[in-house]
Amino acid sequence: MVYTTDKSFFWKGFRDGAPFVLVAIPFGTLFGVFATEAGLSVVQTLAFSATVFAGAAQFTALQLLQDNTPTAIVLASALAVNLRVAMYSASLTPFLGAAPMWQRACAAYLTVDQSYACSIMQFEKEPEMSVPQRMAYFFGSVTPITPLWILATYLGAVLGARIPESWALDFALPITFLAMIGPMMRTLAHVIAALVAIVVALLTVSVPFNLGLLIAGAAGMVAGAQAERMLERKSP
């Protein structure tokens, strides 16, 4: 099939992004439930999902707030979790950087795991795409998820209040995050980064204000970057 118009690229993006709805709905619902359990109002929960639009950072912030962590540390840690979207932004810049500013601003807000993963694959596969076609594809890929993410959060927030404590939802967050880590282990360097981060996190657990998280995260990043360089040198 040949895609010539911007509109057909939008729909191609839409179709490629649609399967991610299966991740966004349960994850959004889980966030709604978790936020309600933590004592957030429905309005707060919805504002959180709609403006921040980054599940992992939202979960991190809530978890730390419940541990009575100082606000500045909560913000720093949640933004550190979200640093990967800066990586996505950096990676998309050569493809979308020439678009008008208002489009780039909208694209920035909509830069999430799913839109990034779909778009970067498509842009590398078809390098002859024009900038408007790439933008159309990018917006198409994120269109199925955005409204459903917010709707799922709302449903979770409304249902969450009715879930009894015996359901052991305290562990929904660790399971969800662990499940997300698995597919990220693409190379040996990724595994080393994760292992170093885990060991340092367990060793620094008594450091006040949950600063151990940032120390461990930084240690993992350095370990991953160093491992990558060493592996590159070894391979022919």
Next chain:
Amino acid sequence: MTQIDPTTMWIVIIGLAIGSFALRFVFIGFVGDRAMPPWLLRHLRYTAVAIIPALIAPLVVWPTATEGQPDMPRMAAAAVALSVGVLTKNVIAAILTGAATLYGLLYLLA
């Protein structure tokens, strides 16, 4: 669970909304077509795989619900969710098998 003060909550929501947008906008908005130093990209690549395990590891070893006592069903559920995620690359399958392990063991050991 500790109740979160509404003012603090709003500060965190607004701060994260601005901060998250800034992170997403910084390169596509400001850098444009200029190249970035490879060492920075190399470190950014490992942010998610370092920060997320660092956040989760203490919660798995010393769970809040058991007041920090290591707990067999939770450890087993964590191991299953991670292994299934690594082996199948399927997030939903990993969540479901992890949850099934947790509930199965909690039920059997109750």
